[in-house]
Amino acid sequence: MNEEAHAGVDGRRMFGVVGLVALSVMAMVIGLPGHAAAEPNPNPASIVAESVQPAGELDLAVRSTAMRRNMTVKVLPAKGDRPAPTLYLLNGAAGGDGGSSWFDRTDIRTYFADQNVNVVVPMGGAASYFTDWQHPDPVLGVQKWATFLTSELPAVIDRRLDTNGRNAVAGISMAGTSVFQLSLHAPELYQALGSFSGCAQTSDPLGQAVVRMVVEGRGHGNTLNMWGPPTDPAWRANDPYVHAASFRGKSIYVSNGTGAPGRYDTIDGPGIDGNGQKLFDQLAVGAVIETATAECTRNLQRRMREVGVPATFHLYEGGTHSWPYWQDELHRAWPQFRAVLAR
Template sequence: MKLSALRNRTALRTAAVALTAALSAALAVGTGSADQDKAPAVTSVTKDGRTWHLKVYSAAMDKDITVDVQRPVDESQPAPNLYLLNGLDAGEGTASWNAQTNALGFLADKQVNVIQPIGGRGSYYADWQQSDPQLGLNKWQTFFTQELPPLLDTTLGATGVNALAGLSTSGTSVLQLAEAKPGLWKSVAAYSGCAQISDPMGRQFVKLAVETWAGGNTNNMYGPADSPLWAANDPVVNAEKLRGTQLYISSGSGIPLMRDVEYYTKSSPGIQGDVNLALGMIIEGAVNSCTHNLQAKLDSLNIPATYQFDPVGTHYWPYWEAALHNSWPMMAASMGIPA
């Protein structure tokens, strides 16, 4: 074989090896990019009578989220969606609407999809600025305002009309979510939520929930006390964004009745299993102050709302269940369905 031919063959072999390596690298990069760009989707649906258990992939959090749905009384007709958010426990334990109340029974004869996301304990359903060692990656605001609504409308054949209700920590969250995407929810009901979070008292309330009870770190959430993210996510500071949303806002005074004493004596969970009567009184008293401050701000902006300030009541479930019943006519009207 001539030397020139040998050199040509060697060159071709070298070029082929290089091309193969380049193609392999390109394919590897392409695969990685596809994984990173995976879109939000309903990955599975399990039906148990009128209850549907959905698995919804959140691209923002790169994981599947469980979303339980109680379907409307007439499943053959499109229905609106009521997002019923749990408090600090986020539906992961027994401190939930499902375990502590008959909310689902009350809503069973209504023409509405009742949406209960499961997960996000201690997160305030917020978009955290960085992952937390204890609570993980939280991008719940993105999930609720961008990823989940269109998926539910398609999967459930919903009307595209939504309402939102939450208690305790999620009584803050529902106002934040409504301000993050005005118009997404026609009505919002906040029960015993501290609406102001950027002042010292409100910030301490958030720290108590996130750090003391849930074990997270609010520095990973909104940063240190002087971070502008606290004010940027404060429902009172941003109250103008609630204009046009129908609002129901309630709280108790913190003064207990005998049934409150009996409830806490039985060690039933409030926002957390270790909340005793004294703490339940203190929390509701603080929440009552926050809620009156929200009322003052909304009044100053001429933004209407329905308020329920009970002269008694501590921080626990029977009061929130009663508030759900009281706020239902407003929410039903906003969604265009019979109460």
């Protein structure tokens, strides 16, 4: 299923729920991690299988002690002859399944071809918020994404590639919240954070409703297994809006469209390719979701100004919740990230 419109059966189910949220002011989508610095793992993750694609792209199977399974990770190794930084790109609520990953829907292969950066895309994590769940879930299983992404995987990548120890993380939609939460979980790991069409509020009643919409409505998991009941401190501990001051010193890029039809929302647009149903979903569901995340993004912008945290905010006219806009935003964010990662 494509991330941009949450099309098909899941998309229509979410549309009904989002419609209710919109009655309040339509304001959310997505969530992630936990607090405290990542603890060293006594049983480090390791690469158990690797294949090299024709263009040098690596497909890795990484055995995760925390997740208790092999994790699929796709990598574009840096082309330079010197140690390179690493850019982690997180997929949205579909976890990259069904052709909804950065590799499937954007030009990262060509865009980063001449850049001295390792690009790493973990696969999986649908409806997980890429956080460490408190309990295994009957449907979604063991979810220890914060540990995997901040402790296990970076160590694996640093051992396998010629890295310089500097990292950035960027994500779309659900993961647009997760990038902040992962930084809360491991404050020293990332020098740059990118959030495209995310919602950085998780602990207020409306934010909790949106998290449940993603985890339970879409993923059929149970948020009680993730962060506990609504009164559990974990909801607030994972709220980037509440902890906005914690991101001081990071290079931050946040973007969002208005939800109104934009230049890619046409019958011949990228990913639409003449399919009327896809266009309808993008204009209906995708518009409502983007309108909601726009409200969250404006709230985060105000909050960061209040606490004096410098950040780049790009609030563009038009644009639904869809991949072509996120590709553009990655292109806009990368020069800012490249500058801080090269220091």
